[in-house]
Amino acid sequence: MAATTRRTLADDIVRTLKAEIRAGVHPPGARLPTEAALCQRFAVSRATVRGAVKELDVLGLVRTQHGVGTFVRPRPAVRDGLERMGSISESISASGKTPGHEYARRTLREVLPDEAERMAVPPDTEVLELRRxxxxxxDVVAYSYDLIPRGLLPEKFDPEELDGSVFAYFEHRLGIHPTLGLAKVHAVESGHIAWGHDAAKHRLFVLLDQLHYDTAHQLLAYSRTYFIEGAYEFHLTRTST
Structure with missing residues (x-):
């Protein structure tokens, strides 16, 4: 007979608070009741309450600011599959929202040494640098820093032509189809990534450091896209085969 796992008091608190968060009793951004209030409500110790809150944090439902309180995390604005190769704009549209792009830079320049190494290109390669x-x-969901080899672009290319989705420009203006992405994923905390009037709010990110290729394995772009933590949710399907 298989052994059964006994449910703890902390498990009961997690189930109750999770249901209340899902039902909107504690809406996104709201502060949860204090430890003392939860201890009194559930008739448990502070250690039990802390264990329950930690579990809610691990589940991505709350975040704790030491000395301030525990708050319900905002629901992600966009959901996407991490294993899927596609346009961010398409993912935003699939989530029922309207995508937008605000460009801060469109500049032609030579690659820097670390960029040339990552892209496996000669050190004098000219690229179009994009910041958007x-x-x-x-609502801002990501900051993207992109490099596109100049050789892919028309001879009389005007950087101002590119004002929306990079993938859409590849597909509809250049007839290029990105089909392969080689990515590294990192968690990043920095006050130097975001820009704009609300930049101070954005310090935690999921970085997708990615090289994009077409079917002939031609390099199309090198992108470092910083997805704002909590605004963009990735899913990954894993199997044992």
Missing amino acids: RITADG
Whole structure:
């Protein structure tokens, strides 16, 4: 007979608070009741309450600011599959929101040494550097820093032509189809990534450091896209085969 796992008091608190968060009793951004209030409500010790809150944090439902309180995390604006190769704009549209792009830079320059190494290109390679904020219904969900080899672009290319989705420009203006992405994923905390009037709010990110290729394995772009923690949710399907 298989052994059964006994449910703890902390498990009961997690189930109750999780249900209340899902039902909107504690809406996104709201502060949860204090430890003392939860101890009194559930008739348990502070250690039990702390264990329950930690579990809610691990589940991505709350975040704790020491000395301030525990708050319900905002629901992600966009959901996407990490294993899927596609346009961020398409993912935003699939989430029922309107994508937008705010460009801060479109500059032609030579690659830096670390960029040349990552892209496996000669050190004198000219690239188009892009810096943009990607929005969903007007709310920023990511900051992207992109490099596109100049050789892919038309001879009389005007950087101002590129004002929306990079993938859409590849597909509809250049007839190029990105089909392969080789990515590294990192968690990043920095006050130097975001820009704009609300930049101070954005310090935690999931970085997708990615090289994009077409079917002939031609390099199309090198992108470092910083997805704002909590605004963009990735899913990954894993199997044992």
